[in-house]
Amino acid sequence: MPISQRIAASVAATAALSIALTACGGTTKNSSSSSDSSSAAATSASANPDAPTKKGLTVAFLPKQVNNPYFTISDNGGKKALTALGSKYKEVGTSSGTDTSGQVSYVNTLTQQQVNAIAVSAQDPGALCTALKQAMKNGISVVTYDSDTNADCRQLFISQASAEDLGRTEVQLLAKQINYKGEIAILSAAQTATNQNTWIGFMKDELKKPEYKNVKLVKVAYGNDDAQTSFQQTQGLLQQYPNLKGIISPTTVGIKAAAQYIAGSKYKGKVEVTGLGTPNDMRAYVKNGTVTAFELWDPSKLGELAAYASVALASGQISGTSGQTFKAGDLGTFTIGDKGTVLLGKPTVFNKANIDSFDF
Numbered sequence: 001m002p003i004s005q006r007i008a009a010s011v012a013a014t015a016a017l018s019i020a021l022t023a024c025g026g027t028t029k030n031s032s033s034s035s036d037s038s039s040a041a042a043t044s045a046s047a048n049p050d051a052p053t054k055k056g057l058t059v060a061f062l063p064k065q066v067n068n069p070y071f072t073i074s075d076n077g078g079k080k081a082l083t084a085l086g087s088k089y090k091e092v093g094t095s096s097g098t099d100t101s102g103q104v105s106y107v108n109t110l111t112q113q114q115v116n117a118i119a120v121s122a123q124d125p126g127a128l129c130t131a132l133k134q135a136m137k138n139g140i141s142v143v144t145y146d147s148d149t150n151a152d153c154r155q156l157f158i159s160q161a162s163a164e165d166l167g168r169t170e171v172q173l174l175a176k177q178i179n180y181k182g183e184i185a186i187l188s189a190a191q192t193a194t195n196q197n198t199w200i201g202f203m204k205d206e207l208k209k210p211e212y213k214n215v216k217l218v219k220v221a222y223g224n225d226d227a228q229t230s231f232q233q234t235q236g237l238l239q240q241y242p243n244l245k246g247i248i249s250p251t252t253v254g255i256k257a258a259a260q261y262i263a264g265s266k267y268k269g270k271v272e273v274t275g276l277g278t279p280n281d282m283r284a285y286v287k288n289g290t291v292t293a294f295e296l297w298d299p300s301k302l303g304e305l306a307a308y309a310s311v312a313l314a315s316g317q318i319s320g321t322s323g324q325t326f327k328a329g330d331l332g333t334f335t336i337g338d339k340g341t342v343l344l345g346k347p348t349v350f351n352k353a354n355i356d357s358f359d360f
């Protein structure tokens with residue numbers, strides 16, 4: 001395709017330019033984050049915690065999906081933080097949650113444009129790696145947020161909450177709602193999504209415990225973070241398993257579609273729906289009794305933290321090594337943990353009693 005060829009050509013040109021500048025001792029606009037940015041490893045070699053916070057940087061957010069309300073909230077959080085820091089925010093991305101080649105093209109374009117940092121929620125753990133490594137070689141700081149890549153393809157992963165806690169607590173919530181008995185299913189997002197697959201791994205592990213001996217996971221279905229597909233997948237689950245007692249949907253798009261289907265069907269009151277949703281999406285289903293409880297972190301704070309981390313990296317204050325710390329405005333000071341992971345905090349469980357205290 002002509003556009004992708006053009007992008008590939010300009011990425012190659014950008015790479016050649018960066019090598020030429022390094023060879024003749026020149027600098028690029030990103031070179032102060034790492035004076036020898038010829039490899040991702042070099043980028044993470046040194047940091048100066050006292051380096052001033054740079055202003056006028058451009059940080060690009062590349063969510064899994066641009067038209068997903070969850071990412072609208074998270075990326076607006078990023079915008080707010082970047083504005084406060086005197087840097088520039090931009091957002092690019094695909095409208096489908098399963099367009100990994102589209103995500104790759106966007107990374108290549110951002111590299112060509114020499115943005116200072118990229119914050120990406122990856123649709124797939126490996127597909128973006130070559131492009132992201134190329135970005136890092138060009139001195140661009142790379143963080144993942146929400147959904148990670150393989151650890152060597154980025155400097156930091158800004159994690160919404162402990163993946164283990166999220167996976168286990170979703171099973172705990174549902175099991176309680178169905179009195180620890182009956183068939184259950186999972187309605188996920190894309191089949192390749194790193195975050196959902198990690199959570200599902202912990203759900204399956206949790207289900208091995210003796211208290212769940214009468215709970216049977218019959219199917220994992222994929223709604224691809226598309227409302228219609230998720231609705232149809234829910235319908236299909238009930239057709240295939242009419243005795244289903246509960247659905248866990250660890251995606252804001254999936255849980256809303258599942259609740260919508262159940263609320264309008266003969267299964268209302270018979271099938272519990274839980275998982276990860278936004279309070280604003282789920283309020284009506286909690287109030288009409290379709291959903292008892294579900295959970296989520298504050299997506300806006302996740303975006304803010306991704307922005308602060310990106311600027312700290314691009315300013316050379318941190319390089320991604322565990323134990324380094326950085327400041328994230330009102331969110332406080334964060335320490336980089338194992339495998340370059342930065343943890344936002346604990347999620348909130350929402351139910352009838354507290355849902356009206358949240359507006360996102």
Ligand code: RAM
Nearest residue numbers: 070189250251252253276
């Ligand atoms: C969807 C996306 C996102 C996930 C949330 C919970 O919006 O799949 O990656 O973190 O749900």
